Amino acid sequence: LPTIRDIAKRAGVSVGTVSNYLNNPELLADNTRREIQQAIEALGYFPSAAARSLKSRSTSRIGMVPLISPEDNRSMEPSDITFLDFLSAVNTTAAENGFALLLSTAISETDELPMYKRMVGERQIDGLILTGVRSHDPRVDFLLGQEFPFVAYGRTRSAEHPYVDVDGADGMRQAVDHLVALGHERIAYISPPPGLMCNEQRWEGFAAAMQSHSLPIDPNLVVDGDFLERTGQIAMHLFLDLPQPPTAVIASNDICAFGILTALQKRGLVGGRDVSVVGFDDSRMAARWTPSLTTVAQPFREIGFLVTKMLIEMIGGEPQDTQRVLKPRLIERESTSALKGP
Amino acid sequence: LPTIRDIAKRAGVSVGTVSNYLNNPELLADNTRREIQQAIEALGYFPSAAARSLKSRSTSRIGMVPLISPEDNRSMEPSDITFLDFLSAVNTTAAENGFALLLSTAISETDELPMYKRMVGERQIDGLILTGVRSHDPRVDFLLGQEFPFVAYGRTRSAEHPYVDVDGADGMRQAVDHLVALGHERIAYISPPPGLMCNEQRWEGFAAAMQSHSLPIDPNLVVDGDFLERTGQIAMHLFLDLPQPPTAVIASNDICAFGILTALQKRGLVGGRDVSVVGFDDSRMAARWTPSLTTVAQPFREIGFLVTKMLIEMIGGEPQDTQRVLKPRLIERESTSALKGP
DNA sequence: GTGAAAGCGCTAACAC
DNA sequence: GTGTTAGCGCTTTCAC
Numbered sequence: 001l002p003t004i005r006d007i008a009k010r011a012g013v014s015v016g017t018v019s020n021y022l023n024n025p026e027l028l029a030d031n032t033r034r035e036i037q038q039a040i041e042a043l044g045y046f047p048s049a050a051a052r053s054l055k056s057r058s059t060s061r062i063g064m065v066p067l068i069s070p071e072d073n074r075s076m077e078p079s080d081i082t083f084l085d086f087l088s089a090v091n092t093t094a095a096e097n098g099f100a101l102l103l104s105t106a107i108s109e110t111d112e113l114p115m116y117k118r119m120v121g122e123r124q125i126d127g128l129i130l131t132g133v134r135s136h137d138p139r140v141d142f143l144l145g146q147e148f149p150f151v152a153y154g155r156t157r158s159a160e161h162p163y164v165d166v167d168g169a170d171g172m173r174q175a176v177d178h179l180v181a182l183g184h185e186r187i188a189y190i191s192p193p194p195g196l197m198c199n200e201q202r203w204e205g206f207a208a209a210m211q212s213h214s215l216p217i218d219p220n221l222v223v224d225g226d227f228l229e230r231t232g233q234i235a236m237h238l239f240l241d242l243p244q245p246p247t248a249v250i251a252s253n254d255i256c257a258f259g260i261l262t263a264l265q266k267r268g269l270v271g272g273r274d275v276s277v278v279g280f281d282d283s284r285m286a287a288r289w290t291p292s293l294t295t296v297a298q299p300f301r302e303i304g305f306l307v308t309k310m311l312i313e314m315i316g317g318e319p320q321d322t323q324r325v326l327k328p329r330l331i332e333r334e335s336t337s338a339l340k341g342p
Numbered sequence: 343l344p345t346i347r348d349i350a351k352r353a354g355v356s357v358g359t360v361s362n363y364l365n366n367p368e369l370l371a372d373n374t375r376r377e378i379q380q381a382i383e384a385l386g387y388f389p390s391a392a393a394r395s396l397k398s399r400s401t402s403r404i405g406m407v408p409l410i411s412p413e414d415n416r417s418m419e420p421s422d423i424t425f426l427d428f429l430s431a432v433n434t435t436a437a438e439n440g441f442a443l444l445l446s447t448a449i450s451e452t453d454e455l456p457m458y459k460r461m462v463g464e465r466q467i468d469g470l471i472l473t474g475v476r477s478h479d480p481r482v483d484f485l486l487g488q489e490f491p492f493v494a495y496g497r498t499r500s501a502e503h504p505y506v507d508v509d510g511a512d513g514m515r516q517a518v519d520h521l522v523a524l525g526h527e528r529i530a531y532i533s534p535p536p537g538l539m540c541n542e543q544r545w546e547g548f549a550a551a552m553q554s555h556s557l558p559i560d561p562n563l564v565v566d567g568d569f570l571e572r573t574g575q576i577a578m579h580l581f582l583d584l585p586q587p588p589t590a591v592i593a594s595n596d597i598c599a600f601g602i603l604t605a606l607q608k609r610g611l612v613g614g615r616d617v618s619v620v621g622f623d624d625s626r627m628a629a630r631w632t633p634s635l636t637t638v639a640q641p642f643r644e645i646g647f648l649v650t651k652m653l654i655e656m657i658g659g660e661p662q663d664t665q666r667v668l669k670p671r672l673i674e675r676e677s678t679s680a681l682k683g684p
Numbered sequence: 685g686t687g688a689a690a691g692c693g694c695t696a697a698c699a700c
Numbered sequence: 701g702t703g704t705t706a707g708c709g710c711t712t713t714c715a716c
Contacts, residue, residue: 001463001465003708003709003710004709004710005709013686013687014686014687014688015687015688015709015710015711016686016687016688016689016711016712017685017686017687018710019710019711019712020685020686020711020712022710022711023711023712027685027686028685028686029685029686032685032686044459044463045463046459046460046463046464047464047709047710048396048464048465048708048709048710049392049464049465049466050391050392050393050395050396050401050465050708050709050710051392051396051692051708051709051710051711052709052710052711053392053692053710054390054392054393054396054691054692054693054694054708054709054710054711055691055692055709055710055711055712056692056710056711057692059392061444066430066433079426079430080423080426080626081422081423081426083426084422084423084425084426084429087426088408088447091408091445091446091447092447092449094446094447095446095447095448095449096449100444100445100446100461100466101444101445101446102403102442102443102444102445103433103442103443103444103445104433104436104437104442104443105430105433105434105436105437106437107434107437107438117386117388118388119442121343121386121387121388122388122389122390122391123343123390123391123392124391124442229630258630262630265632285627288571288600288604290607290632345692345693345694346693346694347693355702355703356702356703356704357693357694357695357703357704358695358696358702358703358704358705359701359702359703361694361695361696362695362696362701362702364694364695365695365696369701369702370701370702371701371702374701374702389693389694390692390693390694392692392693392694393692393693393694393695393708394693394694394695395694395708396692396693396694396695396707396708396709396710397693397694397695397696397707397708398694398695398696398708399708
């Protein structure tokens with residue numbers, strides 16, 4: 001592969017001039033610029049990323065360390081299509097700004113932080129995107145301590161940091177209001193994974209909304225979830241075995257809601273008619289499911305875009321508002337309906 | 343951030359010795375090793391990836407350039423959950439072997455090849471993984487020309503190269519055999535995106551299987567697809583408007599099959615009872631759909647694992663078999679059933 | 685406008 | 701076993 005020296009030689013100039021062509025082309029005479037341009041094309045030259053970043057101390061890469069399980073039975077990270085929507089928005093936005101996306105994986109939760117430390121320590125990247133934020137998140141503490149640029153999808157309770165978040169409390173309020181308007185009072189709740197910040201936000205929203213309608217929260221109708229379908233199924237079966245089952249269920253995400261609907265079906269019940277079900281995310285399948293799913297929509301692509309744009313601006317040293325909260329939106333479909341009289 | 347010099351100084355040795363610690367620790371005296379070890383931990387040292395790869399000409403990164411559309415209305419690339427399964431297997435396998443995964447995106451098909459050229463030219467990566475292989479694929483030609491290590495998921499017709507592939511022809515044969523065994527003769531076919539190699543393989547399998555049962559192929563029952571749900575819907579509506587509609591349909595993937603099932607439902611028909619439908623992939627939703635989907639399963643996680651393992655072995659210069667074909671497996675579910683008499 | 689030269693943080697060859 | 705040193709391919713002063 002050709003180096004900057006080959007170009008310099010072929011164009012009859014010095015390496016410094018070629019470097020200028022690469023970084024400050026406006027400094028060059030039209031003439032020289034053309035020569036160099038031709039040499040570069042003739043030889044198919046690209047500047048070495050390693051040499052460039054060794055000198056310039058920047059990589060044009062941003063990083064992400066999703067905690068994806070080999071077995072798909074792990075919590076804390078969306079392993080469904082919503083994550084791909086987010087990821088592809090991040091990747092596209094990064095690419096459009098000349099950045100590539102460096103992905104790694106923590107095999108277990110134990111070596112998650114070490115993975116981040118390594119990526120930062122090795123100077124593999126100029127900035128990081130965080131997902132699956134916990135209410136107290138050691139990654140946030142570490143990155144703040146290093147003054148390393150990052151933007152989180154979601155926020156921590158324990159520190160101030162740049163983020164893009166969806167107002168989960170408001171989403172829950174919309175869900176509860178909707179169900180209450182339909183006449184429901186015994187509303188069950190399956191939470192996101194405990195530990196995640198969004199779990200706390202959603203719960204606050206749920207509890208506040210129930211209270212605002214003067215509805216009690218029955219502890220039997222509240223279950224810790226993990227974003228998995230199986231858990232939705234199991235929880236729904238438990239609910240149905242209760243002396244007084246719920247008439248509506250709010251799930252932590254659409255996948256979990258699908259599990260709930262499946263459980264209903266297995267018991268000969270019809271989701272949306274016998275029991276109302278509300279999901280969260282508005283993933284692609286929500287509209288196509290039978291019954292179609294009422295759900296709180298998160299704009300994943302927009303979040304991915306905003307997170308990445310914000311991060312790249314931070315890396316570029318541009319000042320900006322560093323915290324954004326987006327409103328989710330309830331989308332009413334067939335899986336919820338008016339409570340039938342007793 | 344500390345450099346190798348800081349470590350050398352603190353441990354009272356030379357940089358060469360620290361470098362040996364990093365790359366050939368067995369050469370060092372136990373004693374020295376301990377000193378260096380301590381210095382590294384005390385300072386939180388990581389070797390600079392840029393400096394390292396400038397010198398060593400390797401990056402410990404592998405690359406991928408998925409062609410993901412911002413709008414999800416593009417063909418040639420799976421933008422569904424099956425791609426995430428593949429991607430996460432790749433990422434995990436890479437991480438387990440000390441490699442990170444560098445992702446970029448071609449915004450349009452036009453700048454796909456330039457993206458590859460850039461990644462290779464800038465020496466950003468040690469090897470590449472290709473997806474969405476075309477029957478004649480310029481990326482393959484380019485990489486072979488550069489003698490750059492790569493493994494493709496799928497194979498080209500135009501050149502010999504390392505790949506992991508699924509025997510799509512065999513998958514089609516299984517699908518056709520299954521439908522014929524159920525009594526179907528008018529079998530419709532919605533193809534993968536034209537241009538993709540898998541399109542040709544599947545078609546060959548389909549045509550051969552039909553012929554082996556002495557069944558004619560009605561051109562009205564063959565439609566070019568693009569992996570999208572909408573296309574499945576549209577095609578099914580077209581089929582139903584035919585004077586003599588098909589009794590069974592084979593789709594290019596599960597997403598497309600879901601579109602077919604939705605179209606049937608909209609026309610008051612029941613998938614699996616009135617018309618049999620076979621998908622391809624066995625994506626996560628296939629088993630949970632109503633009706634559950636008969637489909638040809640592709641082992642995406644295994645493919646991701648194999649592709650990555652193969653690539654990393656190639657990078658390491660280890661000899662191995664460089665071409666693997668996996669057999670897909672038909673999974674029978676509710677969406678196919680015996681043809682009812684007229 | 686352009687060239688010369690130092691140096692980014694490592695590795696590897698060679699000397700001791 | 702350990703130290704010294706050249707150099708990987710760039711960027712960036714600083715002369716001219």
